[in-house]
Amino acid sequence: MPGKAVARTAVGLPWLCPNTDSLIRLAESPAGLARQSTVDVGDVGLLAFLLRFAPSPFSPTSNLFCPSALSAASLPDTAAAYLATTPSGWVNPVHEVAKRCRAFSVHASAFAHRLAEHIHHAGADRAAAVLALAPLGWLAVAPVDPGAFTELLNDPLTPPTLALQAECWGLDQNAIARRLANRWRLPAWITPLLGNLNLPLVAARAVVADPELFVLCQFAAFEAERRVHSLGLTEGVDRAELLRTLKLDDATVDALWTAVAPDSAPVSDFDPNPHNVPLVSNLLKMAAESRRRNGAALVLRLEDRVDELHHAVAHVAGDFDTRARDAKLRALAELAAGAGHEINNPLAVISGHAQRLFRTEPDPERGETLQTVIRQTHRIAGIVRDLMQFARPPQPQPHRTAATELISTVRDELSPFAVEKGVRIELGTVATDVFVRCDSKQIKHALVALARNGVEAAGSDGWIRLSYTNGDDEFVTFVVEDSGPGLSAASLEHAFDPFYCGRSAGRGRGLGLPTAWQFARQNGGDVRHEPTDGSTRFVVTVPRSVTLDFLDRQSA
Numbered sequence: 240m241p242g243k244a245v246a247r248t249a250v251g252l253p254w255l256c257p258n259t260d261s262l263i264r265l266a267e268s269p270a271g272l273a274r275q276s277t278v279d280v281g282d283v284g285l286l287a288f289l290l291r292f293a294p295s296p297f298s299p300t301s302n303l304f305c306p307s308a309l310s311a312a313s314l315p316d317t318a319a320a321y322l323a324t325t326p327s328g329w330v331n332p333v334h335e336v337a338k339r340c341r342a343f344s345v346h347a348s349a350f351a352h353r354l355a356e357h358i359h360h361a362g363a364d365r366a367a368a369v370l371a372l373a374p375l376g377w378l379a380v381a382p383v384d385p386g387a388f389t390e391l392l393n394d395p396l397t398p399p400t401l402a403l404q405a406e407c408w409g410l411d412q413n414a415i416a417r418r419l420a421n422r423w424r425l426p427a428w429i430t431p432l433l434g435n436l437n438l439p440l441v442a443a444r445a446v447v448a449d450p451e452l453f454v455l456c457q458f459a460a461f462e463a464e465r466r467v468h469s470l471g472l473t474e475g476v477d478r479a480e481l482l483r484t485l486k487l488d489d490a491t492v493d494a495l496w497t498a499v500a501p502d503s504a505p506v507s508d509f510d511p512n513p514h515n516v517p518l519v520s521n522l523l524k525m526a527a528e529s530r531r532r533n534g535a536a537l538v539l540r541l542e543d544r545v546d547e548l549h550h551a552v553a554h555v556a557g558d559f560d561t562r563a564r565d566a567k568l569r570a571l572a573e574l575a576a577g578a579g580h581e582i583n584n585p586l587a588v589i590s591g592h593a594q595r596l597f598r599t600e601p602d603p604e605r606g607e608t609l610q611t612v613i614r615q616t617h618r619i620a621g622i623v624r625d626l627m628q629f630a631r632p633p634q635p636q637p638h639r640t641a642a643t644e645l646i647s648t649v650r651d652e653l654s655p656f657a658v659e660k661g662v663r664i665e666l667g668t669v670a671t672d673v674f675v676r677c678d679s680k681q682i683k684h685a686l687v688a689l690a691r692n693g694v695e696a697a698g699s700d701g702w703i704r705l706s707y708t709n710g711d712d713e714f715v716t717f718v719v720e721d722s723g724p725g726l727s728a729a730s731l732e733h734a735f736d737p738f739y740c741g742r743s744a745g746r747g748r749g750l751g752l753p754t755a756w757q758f759a760r761q762n763g764g765d766v767r768h769e770p771t772d773g774s775t776r777f778v779v780t781v782p783r784s785v786t787l788d789f790l791d792r793q794s795a
């Protein structure tokens with residue numbers, strides 16, 4: 240074939256046909272392809288095929304292909320179609336150029352993999368794939384004209400330079416590789432590297448998306464050409480510059496290269512040319528049909544698995560939020576206890592002196608000022624008292640209490656406040672034979688705090704609903720729900736923080752929710768917010784009482 244025609248025909252190849260064993264693996268054990276820790280460079284045709292037709296994963300630095308996509312029916316279908324319609328494209332592994340390309344790819348890929356691990360680059364498999372496909376131009380010329388290499392490979396003292404390749408074929412190997420990578424639409428991370436491994440680093444940084452990967456691959460290709468076979472891939476590369484960029488020395492490079500295992504050609508029971516094994520095409524078609532038949536069942540299994548993962552993630556996320564909230568509140572309680580103690584002492588001194596001065600102050604104006612000071616110290620004392628109730632609440636005195644009695648007490652205490660705000664209080668359907676074991680004063684305080692917040696949030700003509708359910712064998716669940724607008728994301732994040740109040744007008748001290756949480760926890764229960772549509776709902780869990788009243792009194 241005339242030289243110019245060799246290159247034109249090579250860049251028009253529809254594919255590099257994989258070997259028989261590779262196509263059998265594609266049909267029978269696609270999961271085995273996904274389990275490979277590093278890319279298999281033994282059959283570059285299969286690698287190129289998978290890069291073209293198997294979707295990339297979301298995190299391509301960890302895998303070259305999406306594992307589940309390797310089981311798709313489209314892969315064996317596509318391979319069977321190419322095999323039936325494209326008699327060319329298969330590279331005989333015993334051909335001299337195939338041997339040299341394999342020796343280069345195996346050594347360069349293994350060295351690149353070790354080098355990536357040494358410099359802690361995440362794309363070790365990517366680098367191995369680049370080096371496997373680096374001599375793509377040579378491999379494309381091989382099936383087109385096996386005799387086109389005679390002049391290039393006969394003289395061992397003359398390296399096959401790019402100029403010599405272009406003279407013999409019409410285009411050099413790098414130009415052919417660039418055209419094939421674009422025409423085959425290989426992934427965007429590999430296309431700019433193929434055919435460009437001879438670029439200076441300054442130029443490469445403007446072309447490639449991952450300059451560090453380029454440097455790694457260029458150096459691995461250079462070393463493989465220097466130590467195994469030269470294919471003209473890195474002609475003109477400055478090795479010293481690469482060593483400086485990678486922060487390597489010759490001793491380290493020699494040690495990494497020594498660890499590369501020697502190449503061993505695979506042994507097969509089949510003719511490596513799949514065109515000579517008619518059953519391969521039938522096997523690929525049968526595999527595609529089988530995957531299509533089983534596709535619906537597989538989709539159902541995957542959907543069920545996604546549901547399980549979704550529930551697991553939701554559970555973990557919710558548990559994490561609860562743990563983080565509890566840890567934050569415990570830390571705030573410790574801080575509040577210390578701060579309250581430190582504030583009380585100077586406050587008592589200020590209040591005492593102000594009262595003593597007021598009793599002996601004849602000037603009415605100064606007396607009024609001292610009265611203001613005394614009122615403000617009383618106010619601060621109230622805040623500190625509430626803060627200490629959150630930080631160091633009294634030890635609970637648990638006893639058996641009817642749940643309905645707690646609910647009724649909360650309603651009666653809040654009724655005047657609800658009437659003042661124009662909010663109606665509703666009682667949900669409740670059972671009369673449900674009992675809890677707790678300090679009723681503390682749990683009532685917690686429920687009142689939640690219900691008071693609900694009245695404030697519901698506003699005029701709104702409602703709050705008080706109810707409880709049996710929960711489970713261990714707990715009774717009290718529910719406080721209101722018709723308010725609900726909590727924003729920011730309010731929910733800080734709702735349990737002391738002194739946080741989501742209301743700009745009529746704001747309170749912001750100790751209701753954290754104190755309710757503290758009382759519930761002291762009594763063996765919990766307080767949590769449950770998201771709902773159109774309302775705000777807080778849940779208080781309290782330990783169920785299953786003992787008789789006199790036993791509770793004895794244990795109290």
